[in-house]
Amino acid sequence: MSDVSPDSANPSGTPRLRTAAVIPAAGRGVRLGPGAPKALRALGGTPMLVHAVRAMAASRAVSVVVVVAPPDGATEVRNLLDQYPLSERTDLLVVPGGDTRQESVRRGLDALPEAVDVVLVHDAARPLVPAETVDSVVAAVRDGAPAVVPALPLADTVKQVEPRTGGRTGEPEPVVGTPERALLRAVQTPQGFDRATLVKAHETVALQGDGATDDAGMVEQLGAPVVVVPGHEEAFKVTRPLDLILAEAVLARRRATDGYV
Numbered sequence: 001m002s003d004v005s006p007d008s009a010n011p012s013g014t015p016r017l018r019t020a021a022v023i024p025a026a027g028r029g030v031r032l033g034p035g036a037p038k039a040l041r042a043l044g045g046t047p048m049l050v051h052a053v054r055a056m057a058a059s060r061a062v063s064v065v066v067v068v069a070p071p072d073g074a075t076e077v078r079n080l081l082d083q084y085p086l087s088e089r090t091d092l093l094v095v096p097g098g099d100t101r102q103e104s105v106r107r108g109l110d111a112l113p114e115a116v117d118v119v120l121v122h123d124a125a126r127p128l129v130p131a132e133t134v135d136s137v138v139a140a141v142r143d144g145a146p147a148v149v150p151a152l153p154l155a156d157t158v159k160q161v162e163p164r165t166g167g168r169t170g171e172p173e174p175v176v177g178t179p180e181r182a183l184l185r186a187v188q189t190p191q192g193f194d195r196a197t198l199v200k201a202h203e204t205v206a207l208q209g210d211g212a213t214d215d216a217g218m219v220e221q222l223g224a225p226v227v228v229v230p231g232h233e234e235a236f237k238v239t240r241p242l243d244l245i246l247a248e249a250v251l252a253r254r255r256a257t258d259g260y261v
């Protein structure tokens with residue numbers, strides 16, 4: 001496995017790959033219920049986005065973090081993040097996002113400094129991803145994989161259905177298949193990419209007008225290989241109210257046992 005040392009720690013004099021994390025944080029969080037934009041809601045008294053930024057900066061490989069803020073909230077987010085300074089080895093940029101996650105990520109990619117070769121894309125809504133998960137994604141990209149996703153096996157059986165369009169919520173839907181569960185993985189973030197591959201994927205998918213629910217899906221549409229590495233249970237996405245309760249519990253345990261702030 002490739003090491004994940006920072007640029008400045010390269011003893012051989014050969015150019016070190018520079019790694020940036022793009023954090024899309026421009027969503028509203030409709031499924032979480034009414035309130036501030038999801039990334040700005042408190043988790044253990046600290047905005048969820050701050051946890052996500054710290055999780056990326058905790059990896060020694062990451063030297064640049066680009067936060068993609070709500071379209072009209074970049075200044076507010078910058079002022080907020082300035083209250084939670086990172087160590088000097090991490091540069092922080094804040095840019096305005098777009099109407100979809102895909103558009104927000106694309107705007108984050110546009111802001112990357114030229115020297116960056118490896119890009120992580122990490123949901124602000126996954127505030128508790130451990131540093132070792134981040135490191136293993138970076139290492140796999142530095143080892144030559146153009147696209148890497150952390151993922152876990154599924155606990156539930158999955159059914160494919162014929163969705164009822166325009167029907168009432170809760171109306172029965174016909175089942176059309178049961179994919180073999182052992183072949184499925186639930187995909188998390190950060191997803192890691194060779195920068196040129198990810199930029200090309202975003203350009204191509206935007207031109208075709210198609211979408212994807214994750215960045216690796218866009219790379220798949222290019223025909224480039226995508227590999228999976230083990231994810232982590234604590235990298236779950238805060239999507240619904242119950243997720244926030246779980247996140248509070250995980251954070252409280254970390255604070256009690258690991259000295260996490």
Ligand SMILES: Nc1ccn([C@@H]2O[C@H](COP(=O)(O)OP(=O)(O)OP(=O)(O)O)[C@@H](O)[C@H]2O)c(=O)n1
Nearest residue numbers: 024025026027028029030031099100104124125
């Ligand atoms: N226009 C958007 C939509 C989403 N996101 C980000 O993409 C991540 C994953 O999206 P999700 O969990 O679906 O967040 P929301 O879109 O905010 O949630 P919801 O669909 O419930 O409104 C989040 O960090 C969210 O802020 C973004 O940057 N720009």
Ligand SMILES: C[C@](O)(CO)[C@H](O)COP(=O)(O)O
Nearest residue numbers: 101123187188189213214237
């Ligand atoms: C990118 C992602 O987190 C991978 O599981 C997921 O696809 C985001 O989905 P969302 O509906 O935009 O939260």
